[in-house]
Amino acid sequence: MTTDRRTAILEGAARVISRRGVRGLRVEQLAAEAGVSTALIYYHFKDRAGILRHTLEFISDRAERYTAGVEGATDTATPHQELERSLLLEFQDHSEVRENSTAWGELRASAVFEPELRKDLARAGLTWTHDVAALLGQACPTVPAPALTASAERLTALLEGLSTRWLSGALPLAHARELMREAVSVEIGHLSREWAPGEVPSRT
Template sequence: MSSRQTRILEAAARLIARRGVRGLRVEELAVDAGVSTGLIYYHFGDRAGLLKKTWEFINERAERYTTSGRDPEGDPRGYLEDMLLFELQDVPEVRENSTAWGEFRASAVFAPELGRQVHEATEQWITDAADLITAARELGDVAPDVCAQDAAERLTALIEGLSERWLTGSLSLERARRLLRGGLALELGRRMAVSAVREVD
């Protein structure tokens, strides 16, 4: 992707976070990105193409800032905890991305084409979390009776709700993070040190 396309998508994410999907105007986007409207249509085809690429950009950006420094194979539970907690960071990129995600999710109620995209991204997120829970359970770091798929679905739904409440000022960031940690403990059972698990093996 060219730097110009990236600049357009950054501006689109910013405008969607501020005004919602329905409030995105190509003319306003062109001014914000410092390009012509013709160039936006050249790169993205039409408004639907622009929205699709913006959605992909938002998801890729979230994947970057939620990637943990931990080894997902050596400490899958720690990696999962980081992945979810990194959704609750008081930095402009995370706030903007989470707000834009919420705007896409809300608009998907009325737009079937957006609904499919949101559904696919959500399913992938749940699958990634479930895979980490399964790996942690195999290491003995998650209670043996935990259903990975169900726990992943509840935890990702929890982070969406906590993020929305934090972003709207209904919840402090510290409380949101504390509630998420509590949710992780309830869903997954007690945290066991991975090094201790390895010693037992």
């Protein structure tokens, strides 16, 4: 029961942040949203900073679950296809994905004014970059780690920007997915050419 209530609080926090932003998160409002007492929230999370930190972990874990469950994945899928599918699952017209992506964007935007969020955001972003770099490494096994990391940083940064445009109605979902798909192909093509076996990478 304790775990269920803790999860309910985190789910409520993600909903409130996605709708009202980090500055709109109030413990009293969160208690009403989650159907618990304010005392229980303070028992689990101590203070507002604790709520934000654990909510960030919650939405990161939730994103990892729905992007790991690749629909239509087969044993014959190429590493390129696996990477593409993983990233495209961030563009689903499902309430959970919309809420997650919106809350992530609100947390990132608030870190401009709330420095205490920056370390946790950086940690979550580093984990995501590492995961994408690992998938790129499967597609381009001869590429060194620094180049894979740089490519992963470009892809995740682009995904965040496209997601914001999609969620705000500036970009149709299908077009956002197509742009992401093209970006994956461009990055893998670039890495494959730049680090082809026997080739000296260009620095121009």
